Amino acid sequence: MKNRDYIVMFGVILIVMMLIIPLPSSLLSFLIILNISLALVILLVTLNVSEALEFSVFPSLLLIMTLFRIGLNVSTTRLILTKGDAGQVIAAFGQFVVGGNVIVGLVVFMILIIVQFIVITKGAERVAEVAARFTLDAMPGKQMSIDADMNAGLINDQEAKKRREKITREADFYGAMDGASKFVKGDAIASMIIVAINLIVGMIIGMAQLGMPLASAAQNFSLLSVGDGIVSQIPALLISTATGIVVTRSSSESNMGKEVSDQLLAFPAMLVVAGIVIFILGLTPIGMIATLPIALLMVAGGLLIRRNRRKAVQTITQDQDKQREEKFKSQENVINLLHMDPVEFEFGYALVPLADSSQGGDLLDRIVMIRRQLALELGIVLPVVRIRDNIQLEPNKYRIKINGSEVAEGELMLDHYLAMSPGVEDDSIKGMETKEPAFGLKALWIDEQTKERAEMSGYTVVDPPSVVSTHLTEVLRRHAYELVGRQEVRQLVDHLKEQYPALVEAVTPEPLSIGDVQKVLVNLLKEKLSIRKLPVIFETLADYAQMTKDPGLLTEYVRQSLSRQITEQFAKQGESLKVLTLSPDLERKISESVQKTEHGNFLAMDTGSTTRILKNLSEAVEKWADMDSDPVILCSPAVRMYVHQLTERYFPNIYVLSYNELETNVEVQSIGVLNAA
Structure with a gap:
C-alpha cells in the first residue's frame, strides 16, 4: 500500500x-x-x-x-x-x-x-451542478428516513451510521464533481x-x-x-x-454494460419491428445492400432473444416448483409450523370491514395507537398484533390470543352502537342486552335511531371499533407481563445502555443476569406498575443486588423506589386514599406462615385460615362496590409481598400497597380492617 x-x-x-x-x-x-x-x-x-x-x-x-x-x-x-x-x-x-x-x-x-x-x-x-444541488437538498430527508428506520427497529446503529456516511460521501462527491467538471x-x-x-x-x-x-x-x-x-x-x-x-x-446492482443490454433488449418484439422498418427502407433508392444485413440481424436477434427468454422462464418455473416441493417435504417446513405469534386478534367474516381499509375500517391504525399508548404507559414495546379472519368463529365474534392461548373474546354488531347506562335506567331506551367486553358492565346494543336519545339520557354510547380497541387495550395491559421475555428485556437494556452505560454495567451481567432482571420487571407489570422509569429501577437493583438475588425481595425494593409513581397512580390529587388495612394479628399470622426455601420465600398458611381471610376480604370488597376507586389493601412492607400472593388468584383487581410505597403527604383513610378470624 x-x-x-x-x-x-x-x-x-x-x-x-x-x-x-x-x-x-x-x-x-x-x-x-x-x-x-x-x-x-x-x-x-x-x-x-x-x-x-x-x-x-x-x-x-x-x-x-x-x-x-x-x-x-x-x-x-x-x-x-x-x-x-x-x-x-x-x-x-x-x-x-x-x-x-x-x-x-x-x-x-x-x-x-x-x-x-x-x-x-x-x-x-450542468448535470453535475444539478446533481450537487439535489443531493444537498435531499440530505435532511434522507437523514430523517434513516432515523425513522432505526427507531422502528428496521436497522441497527451500525447500519444507520453506514448510511449516514454514504449520504455525506454522496454530497461531497457531487459537490466535488460540480467543480471538477470545470477542469x-x-x-x-x-x-x-x-x-x-x-x-x-x-x-x-x-x-x-x-x-x-x-x-x-x-x-x-x-x-x-x-x-x-x-x-x-x-x-x-x-x-x-x-x-x-x-x-x-444512478445507483444500481450491476455495471452499465449489463444494464444497457438488459434494458435495451428488454422488449425483443421491438427489435423485430425495427428490423421490418429497416427492410422496408431498403425498398427505396437506398437499396438492400446496406439495409438487408441490419434488418436480418435485428429480426433474427429479436426472435432468438424471445425464444431464449421463454425457455429461461420455463426453467425458472420448474426450478421454483421443485424447490417448493422439496421445501414442503423438508423438515424445515414442519419446524416453521411451530412458530407462534405473541398476540393474535381473530374475528369472524362479518367483522372483516373492521380491518379492511377499503371499506372504511381503521382497526390497523387503532392498534398502532394502542401500542404507542401502552409503550408510554407501561414502558415496554408490545409485539405486533397479528390480525386474521377465522371462518371457524361465529360471524360477529372475535377473540384475543396471547402466546397461542385465548385470553378474551367478544361479540360485535357492526350496524349498532354499544350504550352503557349511567346508573339510572331509562325504560325508553330499547336494545339487545349484552356486557361491555373490557370491564364487564351491563350494556345495550342500540340502533342508529336510538343513539341520540340514549346520549341525551346520559348513556355512554360508543361505536364497534371503539369497543374492540378498548377491549384489546385492556387485555394487553392486563397480560403485558406475559409478553416480556428475555429477548424483550435485552432490547430494553441495550436501549438503556446507550444513555446509562455505567448503570447497566453495574447490574448486568453481574451480579444479575438478564433473566433475573426480567423476573423483577415481570413482577412489576403483573401488579400493573409501569417500568418506564428503567433508570430508577436499575439504580435500585445496583444498590441491593449485592445483598440478595431473590426476585421477590428485589421487586419490593424497586417498588419503594417508585413510591412517587405509585402515589400518583393510586392517590388522586386533593383526595384521600381509601384503603383496607390488616389487623396486627393478621399481619403477625402472615409473617409466621412465611416459609423460606433456597428458591425464595413463600406463604404457607393452613387452609382454614386462608379460607376465613378470603371470606372476610370478599365481604369487604362487596362494600367497596359503591366507591369510585379500585380496592386497595395497605399493609406493612414486611408482609406486602405475601398478602399479594394470597389475594392475586382470587381477587386480581385488588391492589396491595405498603406504607413505604406512599409519599408522606398522602392522606390515607381506612374504611375497614381485615381480621384473621
Whole structure:
C-alpha cells in the first residue's frame, strides 16, 4: 500500500517537473501513449461501476489527468517551437491520421473540440451542478428516513451510521464533481489556444529563425500543431465522456454494460419491428445492400432473444416448483409450523370491514395507537398484533390470543352502537342486552335511531371499533407481563445502555443476569406498575443486588423506589386514599406462615385460615362496590409481598400497597380492617 502512495506522489511531482524541464522526443512519445492509455482505463472503469461512489476518487483523478495533459502540451509546444519536431507519435497523427492534409486535420480537430466543449463538457457540467444541488437538498430527508428506520427497529446503529456516511460521501462527491467538471471545460479552451499558438508562432519561428520558406513552414508547423491538438484531444474526449457517465450514473446492482443490454433488449418484439422498418427502407433508392444485413440481424436477434427468454422462464418455473416441493417435504417446513405469534386478534367474516381499509375500517391504525399508548404507559414495546379472519368463529365474534392461548373474546354488531347506562335506567331506551367486553358492565346494543336519545339520557354510547380497541387495550395491559421475555428485556437494556452505560454495567451481567432482571420487571407489570422509569429501577437493583438475588425481595425494593409513581397512580390529587388495612394479628399470622426455601420465600398458611381471610376480604370488597376507586389493601412492607400472593388468584383487581410505597403527604383513610378470624 505504501508503494502505491509513493507512485502517486512521484507521478504528481514528475508532472510538475514536465512544465519546467525539457523532455526528449522519445520520452514524450511514451508519455503521450501513456496519457491515452490512462484515459481509456478511466473510461472503462466508469462503465463498470454500479454507482458513482465506487469511483469516488474520480474528481481528484480528473485534476491530475488535466494537469498531466497540460504538462504534455507544454512539452510538445517547447519541442515544436524550438526544433520543429515533437516526436514520432505527433508526426504520425499529423501524417497518417489526417492524411497529411492540414485542412482535414484542422476540421477534425475543430469537430473534436466542438463535441467535447459544447456537447459533452457543457452537458456534464450542468448535470453535475444539478446533481450537487439535489443531493444537498435531499440530505435532511434522507437523514430523517434513516432515523425513522432505526427507531422502528428496521436497522441497527451500525447500519444507520453506514448510511449516514454514504449520504455525506454522496454530497461531497457531487459537490466535488460540480467543480471538477470545470477542469474539462478549461482544458478544451486551453487546447484551442495552444494549437493556435503553435501554428502562428511556429510559422514565425520557422521563417525567422530556421530559415524555412513560408510554404514549408506552414506545412510543417500546421501538421505538427494539428497532430499535437488531436493527440491531446483524444484522451481529453475520453475523460470528458467518463465525466458525463459518472455524473449521470444512478445507483444500481450491476455495471452499465449489463444494464444497457438488459434494458435495451428488454422488449425483443421491438427489435423485430425495427428490423421490418429497416427492410422496408431498403425498398427505396437506398437499396438492400446496406439495409438487408441490419434488418436480418435485428429480426433474427429479436426472435432468438424471445425464444431464449421463454425457455429461461420455463426453467425458472420448474426450478421454483421443485424447490417448493422439496421445501414442503423438508423438515424445515414442519419446524416453521411451530412458530407462534405473541398476540393474535381473530374475528369472524362479518367483522372483516373492521380491518379492511377499503371499506372504511381503521382497526390497523387503532392498534398502532394502542401500542404507542401502552409503550408510554407501561414502558415496554408490545409485539405486533397479528390480525386474521377465522371462518371457524361465529360471524360477529372475535377473540384475543396471547402466546397461542385465548385470553378474551367478544361479540360485535357492526350496524349498532354499544350504550352503557349511567346508573339510572331509562325504560325508553330499547336494545339487545349484552356486557361491555373490557370491564364487564351491563350494556345495550342500540340502533342508529336510538343513539341520540340514549346520549341525551346520559348513556355512554360508543361505536364497534371503539369497543374492540378498548377491549384489546385492556387485555394487553392486563397480560403485558406475559409478553416480556428475555429477548424483550435485552432490547430494553441495550436501549438503556446507550444513555446509562455505567448503570447497566453495574447490574448486568453481574451480579444479575438478564433473566433475573426480567423476573423483577415481570413482577412489576403483573401488579400493573409501569417500568418506564428503567433508570430508577436499575439504580435500585445496583444498590441491593449485592445483598440478595431473590426476585421477590428485589421487586419490593424497586417498588419503594417508585413510591412517587405509585402515589400518583393510586392517590388522586386533593383526595384521600381509601384503603383496607390488616389487623396486627393478621399481619403477625402472615409473617409466621412465611416459609423460606433456597428458591425464595413463600406463604404457607393452613387452609382454614386462608379460607376465613378470603371470606372476610370478599365481604369487604362487596362494600367497596359503591366507591369510585379500585380496592386497595395497605399493609406493612414486611408482609406486602405475601398478602399479594394470597389475594392475586382470587381477587386480581385488588391492589396491595405498603406504607413505604406512599409519599408522606398522602392522606390515607381506612374504611375497614381485615381480621384473621
